[in-house]
Amino acid sequence: MSEAVQSTPIPHHENTKLAMWIFIGGEVVFFTALIMTLVLTRRVNAGYEAEFRSHLSIPIIAVNTFVLVTSSYFVVRALEAIRQGNARAMQWNLAAVLALGWLFLGGQAYEWTSLFREGVTYATTFGTPFFTVTGTHGLHVFVGTLWLLYVLIGHRRIPFTKENHLGIENFGLYWHFVDIVWIVLFTLIYLI
């Protein structure tokens, strides 16, 4: 897993990647604010927390977490494929990412439906921050799948190549960040 660290200036052609990292830095602050609302709710309503947590299904969400982590793996596989000039392998790996992204959203929809059936709605004490935080994350996954569709369709018009694949790299940065957010949410909301 070793790679030499390079501390070189950012090449001009990587300006969009720089923009992507600035965006991700902003997203860190945005998601921290959201997550903190949940932390505060837990702190001031400790008495209701156990009741809320009894509605959460850890095994289902653990599987969903595995699905998202797996999708991240397929993103790096796609990037490696195009770096080696294998556009077909890139497409198949990205198709797997798309399928896994939708599977994750399906899992979240199933969880939400189960919670609604059990009376946990947006209007409840923990429902408000829970649905806001997980919903915002889910929206990011959904936007990611739309972006991926755009990437795949765009590839048919102007194909990505061994030399020109920054579009895949930028999408990957976004997708991996969304994965990191879920790693944090999974621990904070469901496990602790």
Next chain:
Amino acid sequence: MQQETHRRPNYFLVFGILAVFTLIETLVSYVQTAAIKLPVLIVLALVKAVLVLLYFMHLRSDSRVFSYLFVAGCVLAVPLILVITVVMPLVLPHLGGS
């Protein structure tokens, strides 16, 4: 002059660690002792996040500027965390909260 270094990380190994850690986290969540559960879960989540950042997002090999931008976001988030975890619980009772 920029020198490209593309020694490919073992992505499957990273993925394997992430998957195994997810399984361990899930099992640990059923442990009732908070003294064990809390630090283990926090460390596992942090290690997972760092692995994704370093290897999947290539911060280990990319320009340091990208790392600084991510760290800047984290630093800006610290006051938010302090306000919510330290200041708000002190202020809320005086505002009529529980």
